[in-house]
Amino acid sequence: MFELAGHNGLGRNVVLNKMFFEHKSAKEMSDNINSKTSPKNWDRVIMHVDMDAFFAAIEIRNDPSLKGKPVIVGGPADKRGVVSACSYEAREFGVHSGMPMARAQRLCPDGVIIGGSLEMYGHVSTQMIKILLDYTPLVEPVSVDEAFLDVTGSMKIWSEPLSHAPLRLARDLKKRIKENLDLTCSVGVGQSRIIAKMASKLEKPDGLTILSRKRYRELFAQKPVSVLWGVGEKTAHALNRMKIITVADLIEFPADQLIKRMGKSAIWLKTIAKGDDTGKVHALDHLPDEKSISHETTFAKDSTDLEYLRTTLLALSVKVARRLRRSEFLAKTVSLKVRSDSFKTITRDKTLSQPTDDQTIIFKTAFSLLPEEFRGKVPVRLLGVKADSLVKRNDLTQLSLFTHGPDSHNQSMSKLNKTIDSIKERFGDSSVKPGTLIR
Ligand SMILES: [Mg+2]
Numbered sequence: 001m002f003e004l005a006g007h008n009g010l011g012r013n014v015v016l017n018k019m020f021f022e023h024k025s026a027k028e029m030s031d032n033i034n035s036k037t038s039p040k041n042w043d044r045v046i047m048h049v050d051m052d053a054f055f056a057a058i059e060i061r062n063d064p065s066l067k068g069k070p071v072i073v074g075g076p077a078d079k080r081g082v083v084s085a086c087s088y089e090a091r092e093f094g095v096h097s098g099m100p101m102a103r104a105q106r107l108c109p110d111g112v113i114i115g116g117s118l119e120m121y122g123h124v125s126t127q128m129i130k131i132l133l134d135y136t137p138l139v140e141p142v143s144v145d146e147a148f149l150d151v152t153g154s155m156k157i158w159s160e161p162l163s164h165a166p167l168r169l170a171r172d173l174k175k176r177i178k179e180n181l182d183l184t185c186s187v188g189v190g191q192s193r194i195i196a197k198m199a200s201k202l203e204k205p206d207g208l209t210i211l212s213r214k215r216y217r218e219l220f221a222q223k224p225v226s227v228l229w230g231v232g233e234k235t236a237h238a239l240n241r242m243k244i245i246t247v248a249d250l251i252e253f254p255a256d257q258l259i260k261r262m263g264k265s266a267i268w269l270k271t272i273a274k275g276d277d278t279g280k281v282h283a284l285d286h287l288p289d290e291k292s293i294s295h296e297t298t299f300a301k302d303s304t305d306l307e308y309l310r311t312t313l314l315a316l317s318v319k320v321a322r323r324l325r326r327s328e329f330l331a332k333t334v335s336l337k338v339r340s341d342s343f344k345t346i347t348r349d350k351t352l353s354q355p356t357d358d359q360t361i362i363f364k365t366a367f368s369l370l371p372e373e374f375r376g377k378v379p380v381r382l383l384g385v386k387a388d389s390l391v392k393r394n395d396l397t398q399l400s401l402f403t404h405g406p407d408s409h410n411q412s413m414s415k416l417n418k419t420i421d422s423i424k425e426r427f428g429d430s431s432v433k434p435g436t437l438i439r
Contacts, residue, residue, distance in 0.1 A: 051146065186206065
């Protein structure tokens with residue numbers, strides 16, 4: 001769940017706010033909705049709910065003496081920790097998530113640094129999702145602190161007039177989150193996920209922004225392509241080299257040429273530029289703190305020792321597998337995260353031929369994903385293993401009984417693993433380890 005670090009681009013939000021900030025009162029906003037771009041005529045109403053400074057806000061809520069202070073959540077600087085969230089006060093010093101803690105401390109010497117508790121954040125995240133589920137069954141968490149909602153089917157309940165339905169629903173949702181969790185969130189509303197996602201950050205914190213497709217295009221057309229969701233530095237550079245500077249340039253650039261230069265991502269780029277992705281919001285089948293299971297570790301000293309990396313990956317895989325079994329999940333995808341000494345981070349994943357909770361399969365898959373350059377050449381700073389695309393064990397067993405019959409090898413492996421888990425639970429983690437972990 002610490003993948004959150006950096007991804008909500010907190011530093012960038014501040015810049016965005018400055019670029020776009022035309023603050024509208026709620027009254028003005030609802031007046032604006034009466035235009036011809038009224039949500040009444042939308043084919044879909046998608047919301048993006050994004051908690052404000054989530055981890056830091058939870059810490060401040062739990063300890064009001066932190067209010068108004070620069071709060072920084074993340075790993076300790078002497079263990080080369082990274083900022084995973086920070087309060088808006090800390091952001092004013094230039095601190096943002098994903099930044100090494102040591103740097104954050106230099107920028108903001110009076111910052112209150114908190115180690116944080118992923119378990120607690122996961123718990124609050126689940127509470128948040130439960131509230132969202134009261135508005136629609138179509139809730140898809142994007143990370144621990146944000147989710148998409150397809151509320152098209154809920155509009156009638158919030159009508160009178162229908163054009164104001166999204167606004168009324170969003171206001172109610174924000175109020176419920178505030179009352180129940182004592183936290184604020186920012187909500188973006190649009191006809192597609194991309195519009196909703198881009199809208200939610202326009203008026204952070206505690207924002208509520210409704211954007212028609214027309215308004216989305218007006219608002220972003222002359223902005224640099226880097227403002228778009230998912231367009232990182234590298235992609236922006238590649239586009240700039242093709243003289244695509246603004247979002248409008250991207251829209252106008254001939255599709256066939258873009259495909260030639262950018263491959264498959266060309267289509268996605270065109271889609272986000274126009275704001276018309278047709279991607280659905282998928283109903284979740286389990287709560288977000290169980291959406292994926294991952295463990296990662298930052299080394300005290302960078303390593304090029306392949307055997308050491310191997311052993312670390314195995315240890316991480318054992319932990320992941322054990323949590324999968326405890327929560328009765330099987331993973332369809334295994335992913336590896338590796339960070340170099342120069343902070344270059346690579347994640348690779350692989351879909352398995354059969355879902356699994358077996359540490360050997362998870363380890364072998366993760367190890368096979370380790371890029372050549374990290375096998376003894378580039379020093380490794382961090383390694384992580386993640387089990388993703390989880391399915392409930394029961395759902396699958398029923399399915400395979402119908403299709404292939406029980407897989408006897410997998411079943412005996414899984415029995416063995418369960419026995420090992422129960423021994424570990426009684427005697428502690430170090431009692432049973434796969435061969436290579438015993439040194
Ligand atoms: Mg957030």
